[in-house]
Amino acid sequence: MESVSAENPSDEELVQDTRNGEVAALGALLGRHRAGMRAVAMSLLGNPTDADDAVQDASLIALRRIGDLRQPDSAGPWLRAIVRNVCRTRLRSAPPPTQLPDLAHLAGLTAGAGPEQIIERHAMQDWLWCAVDELSPVLRTTVMLRHFSPRTPSYQEMATLYGVPVGTVRSRLNEARSRLAAAMAATADAVHADVRARSRESAEAAAETLAAAEQGRLAELAAERWTTDVGYYAGRQRVGGRDFLIRGMADDLEAGVRQRFVSAVASRDTVIWEMDLLNPPDDPDHCPPAVAWLMSMKDSRMHQLRLFHAPRP
Structure with a gap:
């Protein structure tokens, strides 16, 4: 090189x-x-x-x-x-x-892209994500929310999401950017994982989760894919556990609200699922138009969940 x-x-x-x-x-x-x-x-x-x-x-x-x-x-x-x-x-x-390119882009389906361009783009994506994985969990989540989530929260929204001051979000982001550059330098010659495969697996898991909820099988899926002490958080406060999450999904479905998968962004232990929220015709303002699942993983299982709702138009 x-x-x-x-x-x-x-x-x-x-x-x-x-x-x-x-x-x-x-x-x-x-x-x-x-x-x-x-x-x-x-x-x-x-x-x-x-x-x-x-x-x-x-x-x-x-x-x-x-x-x-x-x-x-x-x-x-x-x-x-x-x-x-x-x-x-x-x-x-x-x-x-x-935001990360969609799966079609990651698969090299962009119009006019030749084999060399496709390989080059894939290599850059994998190199970048290898460096992202080297960040601490807090910094990794911060940079993912800011730079890789299609519906990027504002600084204030990120502060509310984690229950910290806006200044803390800014300082974390600045530190994450600095450490990301250093991590990229340290991983330039490493063998980089295939980010496309990880994104595809996460997208499949999102679709399976939504299907299980609609079929009344969410508890069964949760037993396999969530930790036993999984928690839903609002800011720094733990609001509830597994039963709370299952009941919340069931309540939304009973009210006629459906979630439609949009995209998945996955690092080593942080996952973001983007969903559209489809309200029933008789209650079009029941929920905001979209929601992002921000998940912290433990041993490849969901351990903490925060929800970021897109603002109403």
Whole structure:
């Protein structure tokens, strides 16, 4: 694997070295264009803290999408465009476009993608997730919520979800980003697990859980896939255990509410399931439009559950 050795490598060379797994190349590329990226963020957001957050978000997006850059010598405009999109999305108060590609994308079904591009994209995804798994459980959950969940919570929503101050969420996220870069450097030459297989398995488990609930078999499935002391949490408070969760699902079904699986994001011991909530025709406002299951796993079984409900339109 060739490293960045030239005194002043071109953007095209840095992009290629990044695709080959060179963390130093990515750092050099982002460092070269950081001032321009921050200038774009400041012009749109005005606040230095928000601008720095936008640049950090854009840097992670760039890492995960480096294989989509068709003209490596245009890395600067591409990076600034990513920052611009992140800022505009923040201004619209919608989730930033940082979610994992859907299963079709992970399977290499994107239009126009050739074998080399597909392999490259898969390798980058697996490398990134290998690094995510190296984070502590708290930092791993924080970065997954912020950067890999399709319906990304705001800082305030994340704070409410875990019962901590907003400042704690910000500091955790900054630490997670820093440690993620270090973890990527440490795992660049490692054998990376197949994130696609893990996501597929988690998606199948979500579908099986919903089917078991609708068929009245959730208790049976829970005995196999949840720990005996599984808990549902609101902030830091444990609200109830296995019976509470089973009864809650049954109550929703009795009220005519159905959950429709959307996507799954899975790390070593943190899983996020995204669901649409389908309300009955006679009570269209019974539940918010969507919910995310945020699960902490223990020995591959659900041990803690928190629910994040998407805000009503």
